[in-house]
Amino acid sequence: MLCAMADCGSVGRAAALLGYSQQALSGQLQRIENHFGQPCSNAPPTASSRPATAPPSWRRLAMW
Numbered sequence: 001m002l003c004a005m006a007d008c009g010s011v012g013r014a015a016a017l018l019g020y021s022q023q024a025l026s027g028q029l030q031r032i033e034n035h036f037g038q039p040c041s042n043a044p045p046t047a048s049s050r051p052a053t054a055p056p057s058w059r060r061l062a063m064w
Helices: 002-008 011-018 022-036 056-063
Strands: none
Touching: 002 011, 002 022, 011 022
């Protein structure tokens, strides 16, 4: 899930790739963020043309 989001650059595209709704994937990401106390992406708080990127700590986790 984290790898798909990093590769796709957005939750919506990652959800489509994985066969989930955007809401379902967003909910899972929220639970991960709450558990670890860190955001899963460097996405802007509102819709933007800037892609979502994974913070360095999450990229290391995704590569592990």
